[in-house]
Amino acid sequence: ALHALSTSRAEQQKLIVDRHNALRRGVKPTASNMMKMEWCPPAAVNAQNWANQCTLRHSPPNLRRTNVQCGENLFMSSAPFSWSDVLQAWYNEEKNFEYGTGAKPKGAMVGHYTQLIWYNSYKVGCGVSYCPIGPYKYFYVCQYCPAGNNPMQIAMPYRSGPRCADCPGHCDKGLCTNPCKYQDLLGNCRNLKTLFGCSHSMVKKQCPASCKCTTQII
Template identity: 40%
Template sequence: MIKYLWLCVAVVAALPAAVPWETQRSKPMPRLYGDRIPTRVLTPSNKKVQRKIVLYHNFFRTHVSPTASNMLSMKWHNGAAKAAQRWAEACYALTHDNATGLHIDAFGSCGQNIFISTAQVPWFFAIKTWYLEHQIFKYGPHAENDLSQIGHYTQMVWAPTHRVGCGWAKCNGTRGPQGRPYFSYVCNYCPAGNHPDRLSTPYTAGPSCSSCKDHCRVGKLCKNACPWADLWANCRQLYETWPGWLCQTDTDQGIERLQFCRATCRCRDKIV
């Protein structure tokens, strides 16, 4: 019987120039722990597990305060899940994957949350652990937040993020703190959140779905997601000044620019 439970969580704002960081803290022991949980209910290759992970994320995305006017509904992404599973099996504890490993063609480098524990715990417990950072999060354009304290939460509720894929693995502890075996829970998020200039406003405050009245799911989550993410940080600024130049497709250079700014050019009626 396991008498002590050791938990760690980590998050990365997976931007091209981001440097991964980690944090560690104690968490309350869940009611169900150890090897009592069947592996099949933890393995994300199981379709039922995928649906539950998406359900949990969408549940918490509808419980933000203040309410969100532009919160997108999340869906499963097989590519993000494959990358997350590979990283979970690599067993690097709280060390994050690099930008190349987090890259998804349509979205660029995605975000990543990591949770590790010496005991098997349900996915709901891991995801809720990330969500509980809302207790110290302060919303507002002038609010100050510490990424190391609220980064899991803000990535989970980043409004334009609409794809999630997760991985799970048992690790022998070679690279883990204290050299003890542990279980690794990894979720990748596309497009990435935690942009430094918007960390305190991960979504737009307002009545639920008020930014997507014709594309609302169950009254709280938006469905008008853009299937791409901008790969240049200044696509919006370029579009405001030179929209035709940025989004033209009649030259090779124009086609190349469009590939880097597809969200800005092609998703004018979408949430990006």
């Protein structure tokens, strides 16, 4: 069972990416800036290494880095589930989520859903491990880069509007194909860029995405 689910298999990688993209295309309200996902080998290595630890807990942030910081979804089960079922379980938290409000009722679990459909988390890598000790035998881990679930923005995991409105000319069936390859190190880069400009050394250093990605989705 485990071998069939192994993310070293190209068909499992494709299934995981295609399923994510299908779920991301279908969000309601529609998204104007939803990035098309692709497989990320370094994130998959990190996810598999963590799955192999069988901790059934989140990995520390330092084990969740590629060239950027990544987010993480976990799933545990006593029997093997297909990757489609695992992703669907995360997506099903949508029933606890209202766009613009967030978790509804307050405190309900929505973080797996919001990370799965986070607009600029455009790279995914996953792994699964068999953990014989304890009630949960199967431990699934997906890492998402760059990380989603910014607490300031959790109620709006993407911008609502006509599909691909933010990426004209870079659209594949409702998903944007022009990712920014950089990540801002500060949360207020948009303001800093306006105030000081990108020739300012601090802004240039701390805000590479805002400074270098003028036409891409940040």
